[in-house]
Amino acid sequence: MSNLSEFLNQLTVSISVYIGMLILWFLVTQFPVYRWRLFFARKGQITSLQQHEMYSCFITVVCFFLIWVVVDSLEFYLLTLDFGLNSKIKTFYLVLMAINTINVVIVFLIHKLSECIFSGSTRACLYMLLVSISVSFMQLIARGYYDYHELKVLYKAVTWVSNLVSVFAMSLYPIRQTLAYFNKEKEA
Structure with a gap:
């Protein structure tokens, strides 16, 4: 395994952690305030713009964590399948x-079901997911169907x-939120 692959594997673990x-x-700072509403907020329970932002970010972080863990474990399984190389790709x-x-x-549906407004952070994450989907599609076409591997690094x-x-x-x-908390504590 190359040094870059080892670095990327370590980066994957670091990002998951x-x-x-x-x-x-979120559990330490927001759960004491919102209790189980943090997980199960329904329409009408999210009243302020700050709560919308908090719920939106929490939904995004949880969904990304679950998907990140699934992809990380599924990636190894997919690479060990007993297919030809082209079929594996x-x-x-x-x-x-x-x-x-x-x-x-999932992120979209949870936001719609809880009638939560998408925060800027969530929108940025969804846009980046669309970029990842597009890159995966380009790799599927280039590497899977045309056997063109030159843009792998890109x-x-x-x-x-x-x-x-x-x-x-x-x-x-x-x-x-953490910086605002410390600034508030410093002023008090």
């Missing part, structure tokens, strides 16, 4: 597209940039 820590931040990118599409649909770079932008966007709300 970091997103898990974002969920923990097609299956891998098709499943990756499907899982990312499911993530978009695809990998775009996918990682979109993942990192998503993680950064998910981090904005917790960072802003």
Whole structure:
């Protein structure tokens, strides 16, 4: 395995742990305030714009964490299938597209069912998911059907940039709230 692959594997684990820590931040800071409404907010219970932003970010972080864990474990399984290389490539990118599409649909449906407004962070994450879906589709066509592997590095770079932008966007709300808390404590 190359140094880049090892680095990307370590980065994957680090991002999974970091997103898990974002969920923990929500549980530690928001669960005492909202209790079980944090998980099961219904229409009419989300009253202010700040609550919409908090719920939207929480929904996004949880969905991304679950999908990230599923993709991470499914990736190894898909690569060990007893198919020909071309069939593995097609299956891998098709499943990756499907899982990312499911993530978009789940985030969208949960927002609509709870009548929660999409926060800027959530929109950025959804846009980055669309980029990832597009890149997976291009890889499916280029690598799976035309056996063209020359743009593999570009695809990998775009996918990682979109993942990192998503993680950064998910981090904005917790960072802003934590800084506001410390500024409030400093003034008091």
